Amino acid sequence: MDVIALDDPADVQIREWHGVLTAVHAADPAAEPAPDPERTARLLLGSEPGARRRLWAVTDGEHMAAVAALRLPGEPGTGRPAEIDIRVRPEHRRRGLGGRLLAAAAGGLRADGRTSVIAQVLAGTPAVPFLESHGFECVLTLRGMLLRLDDVPAGHVARLLAEEHAGYDLVRWQGVVPDEHATALARAKHAMADLAEYEGTPWDAHRVREMAEVVAKRGDDLYTVAALSGGVIAGFTEVVVPDGCTGRAAQYDTAVVPEHRGRRLGIWVKAAMLEWLAEARPGVREIETDNAGDNVHMLAVNEELGFRMERESMEYQAAASALPTVP
Ligand SMILES: CC(C)(COP(=O)(O)OP(=O)(O)OC[C@H]1O[C@@H](n2cnc3c(N)ncnc32)[C@H](O)[C@@H]1OP(=O)(O)O)[C@@H](O)C(=O)NCCC(=O)NCCS
Known part of the structure; x- marks a missing residue:
C-alpha cells in the first residue's frame, strides 16, 4: 500500500475516493448526510475561491483504502490554520494508514508555511483517540442541535x-x-x-x-x-x-x-x-x-x-511542529 498525492485527480480516482467516503458513511450513517458523487467531484476538482486543497490517498495501485484532504484557506504562509479530513475504510483501520496520511498532510502543511491544523470530529468516535495520539488537542466542544420545523x-x-x-x-x-x-x-x-x-x-x-x-x-x-x-x-x-x-x-x-x-x-x-x-x-x-x-x-x-441536542463534536488543533513526519 502506497501513499500517493493527487494533484490532478482522474475520473477513476474520483470514483475511488467517493467509494471510500461511501464505505465510511455506511459504517456510521448517523454521523453525517450520505456523500453525493457530484459533491465529491466538486470537492476534488473545484477551485474554491480563497482556498487551495491538497489530496492524498493510500492505494494498492487499483483501489483506495484511505483518503486525506487538506484545505489551505488564504495565502501560503498566513497564520490561518489548515483543515484536515482523513477517512479510512473500516476494514483497513488500525493498521497505521490514518497516521501515514497525517504525516503526508503534515508535509503539505509545512510546505505551505502553516503553523497549525484543525480537525472537526464527533465525540465518542475513533477520530478522538486517533488525533490525541498524534499531537492534537481539543480547543472547542460543539453541541450539534436540530430544529424540526414541524415541531415548532x-x-x-x-x-x-x-x-x-x-x-x-x-x-x-x-x-x-x-x-x-x-x-x-x-x-x-x-x-x-x-x-x-x-x-x-x-x-x-x-x-x-x-x-x-x-x-x-x-x-x-x-x-x-x-x-x-x-x-x-x-x-x-x-x-x-x-x-x-x-x-x-x-x-x-x-x-x-x-x-x-x-x-x-x-x-x-x-x-x-x-x-x-x-x-x-x-x-x-x-x-x-x-x-x-x-x-x-x-x-x-x-x-x-425549539432546537434539540443531537450530538456532540469537537474541534481539535495541532501545531505543525507536533505532527508526525514521513519516515
Ligand atoms: C480516525 C481514523 C482516520 C483513524 O484511521 P486509522 O488508519 O485506523 O488510524 P491508525 O491506524 O493510523 O491509528 C493510529 C493510532 O490512533 C489511535 N486510534 C485509532 N483508532 C482508534 C480506536 N478505534 N480506538 C483507540 N485508539 C485508536 C491508536 O493510538 C492508533 O495506534 P495503535 O493502532 O497502534 O493503537 C479512522 O477511524 C476513520 O476514518 N474514521 C472515520 C472518519 C473520521 O472520523 N475521520 C477523522 C477526521 S480527521
Missing part, C-alpha cells in the same frame, strides 16, 4: 417577531452581503470572539465576501437576516440551504455585537429567518446548528426556538 408550535415564530424592538429594523439578503453592510457585518462576525480566538484571523469585509462566494461556488444558497441600529448591523444570523436540498438546512453564524446584547436581538433575527425560509424555501424542514458548549446565551436562544 403554531404562532411561536409570529409571537417572537411581534416583540417590541424600538430603534431596530430588520434587513435581509441572499448571497454576498450588500456593500453598505460589509464592514459592519465583519465587525459583527468579529464579535464571535470565542470562535475567532482559535481561528486567529480577524474578519474583514474581504473575508466576509469570500465566505459567501465559497458557499455560492458549491451551489448552495446563503440567507442572512440582520438587525440594524442607525443603519449599522447590531446582530445577524445566516442559514445555508444546500444545493439539491432534501429538507435540511444549516445554521451558519449568528452574533450580536456587545453593545446591543441583552435585548433579545439574537432570537428576533432567528425568528425572522424562520419566517423568510417558510415563504422562500418551504422544502426546508430541519435546521442543524453547532454551538460552542460554553456559549450559554446562544444555547438558550436555540432552545427557546
Whole structure:
C-alpha cells in the first residue's frame, strides 16, 4: 500500500475516493448526510475561491483504502490554520494508514508555511483517540442541535417577531452581503470572539465576501437576516440551504455585537429567518446548528426556538511542529 498525492485527480480516482467516503458513511450513517458523487467531484476538482486543497490517498495501485484532504484557506504562509479530513475504510483501520496520511498532510502543511491544523470530529468516535495520539488537542466542544420545523408550535415564530424592538429594523439578503453592510457585518462576525480566538484571523469585509462566494461556488444558497441600529448591523444570523436540498438546512453564524446584547436581538433575527425560509424555501424542514458548549446565551436562544441536542463534536488543533513526519 502506497501513499500517493493527487494533484490532478482522474475520473477513476474520483470514483475511488467517493467509494471510500461511501464505505465510511455506511459504517456510521448517523454521523453525517450520505456523500453525493457530484459533491465529491466538486470537492476534488473545484477551485474554491480563497482556498487551495491538497489530496492524498493510500492505494494498492487499483483501489483506495484511505483518503486525506487538506484545505489551505488564504495565502501560503498566513497564520490561518489548515483543515484536515482523513477517512479510512473500516476494514483497513488500525493498521497505521490514518497516521501515514497525517504525516503526508503534515508535509503539505509545512510546505505551505502553516503553523497549525484543525480537525472537526464527533465525540465518542475513533477520530478522538486517533488525533490525541498524534499531537492534537481539543480547543472547542460543539453541541450539534436540530430544529424540526414541524415541531415548532403554531404562532411561536409570529409571537417572537411581534416583540417590541424600538430603534431596530430588520434587513435581509441572499448571497454576498450588500456593500453598505460589509464592514459592519465583519465587525459583527468579529464579535464571535470565542470562535475567532482559535481561528486567529480577524474578519474583514474581504473575508466576509469570500465566505459567501465559497458557499455560492458549491451551489448552495446563503440567507442572512440582520438587525440594524442607525443603519449599522447590531446582530445577524445566516442559514445555508444546500444545493439539491432534501429538507435540511444549516445554521451558519449568528452574533450580536456587545453593545446591543441583552435585548433579545439574537432570537428576533432567528425568528425572522424562520419566517423568510417558510415563504422562500418551504422544502426546508430541519435546521442543524453547532454551538460552542460554553456559549450559554446562544444555547438558550436555540432552545427557546425549539432546537434539540443531537450530538456532540469537537474541534481539535495541532501545531505543525507536533505532527508526525514521513519516515
Ligand atoms: C480516525 C481514523 C482516520 C483513524 O484511521 P486509522 O488508519 O485506523 O488510524 P491508525 O491506524 O493510523 O491509528 C493510529 C493510532 O490512533 C489511535 N486510534 C485509532 N483508532 C482508534 C480506536 N478505534 N480506538 C483507540 N485508539 C485508536 C491508536 O493510538 C492508533 O495506534 P495503535 O493502532 O497502534 O493503537 C479512522 O477511524 C476513520 O476514518 N474514521 C472515520 C472518519 C473520521 O472520523 N475521520 C477523522 C477526521 S480527521
